[in-house]
Amino acid sequence: MILREMMTVRLVTASEEQSVRSALEIMRRFHIRHLLVTDKRGYLSGLTTDRDLRAIAPSSLIGAKSRESDVLDKKLRDVMVRNPAVASAATSLEEAAKVMYIRKIGALPVINESGRPEGIVTATDLLGVMAGLKGPAAPAARLA
Numbered sequence: 001m002i003l004r005e006m007m008t009v010r011l012v013t014a015s016e017e018q019s020v021r022s023a024l025e026i027m028r029r030f031h032i033r034h035l036l037v038t039d040k041r042g043y044l045s046g047l048t049t050d051r052d053l054r055a056i057a058p059s060s061l062i063g064a065k066s067r068e069s070d071v072l073d074k075k076l077r078d079v080m081v082r083n084p085a086v087a088s089a090a091t092s093l094e095e096a097a098k099v100m101y102i103r104k105i106g107a108l109p110v111i112n113e114s115g116r117p118e119g120i121v122t123a124t125d126l127l128g129v130m131a132g133l134k135g136p137a138a139p140a141a142r143l144a
Contacts, residue, residue: 003096004089006129007110007119013038016045016077023076024053034107036117037080043115046080049106053079086111089118093129096121 013036014023023035027050037046056079057071086109087096096108100123110119128134 001093001129002089003087003091003093003110003119003121006093006125006134007089007121008125009119011036011117011120013117014048014076015040016075016080018076019072020053020056020074020076020079021072023048024050024072027053034120034122036109036120037076038117044084044086044109044111044117046076046082047084047107047109048076048080052081084109087121088112093126097126100126 012026012030012032014026016037016039018026027033027035033050035048036044037048039045056074085099085103085105087099089110089112091110100106100108100121107120107122109117110121112118125134
């Protein structure tokens with residue numbers, strides 16, 4: 001199986017210029033944990049995760065309100081993972097899983113030849129394929 005057959009193609013992206021606050025709101029609204037970050041031309045420039053953003057946010061236990069505002073107002077370009085591992089839609093599922101396992105990452109952006117995002121594969125997607133719930137062998141695909 002190749003990624004084209006099972007990747008998520010309804011992408012949610014954010015601009016490098018958006019704030020951490022905005023990214024957290026987007027992730028909450030769309031119930032996602034991985035957010036692709038694009039530049040002004042729509043090319044993939046980075047990736048951020050809910051875990052990355054929680055790690056930089058001050059704890060509410062400390063009570064640091066001024067620091068919280070500073071962190072939440074930071075631009076994604078300042079906190080995102082730059083040059084994340086990527087794959088093409090023709091990459092095999094096995095190769096993508098190896099990359100994710102070796103690098104200990106939970107998502108792999110799928111980009112086209114020009115560097116624009118066209119999909120994303122997450123660890124949850126891989127589990128869905130293994131369980132027969134996603135991809136060509138999924139029950140919905142068999143009904144079509």
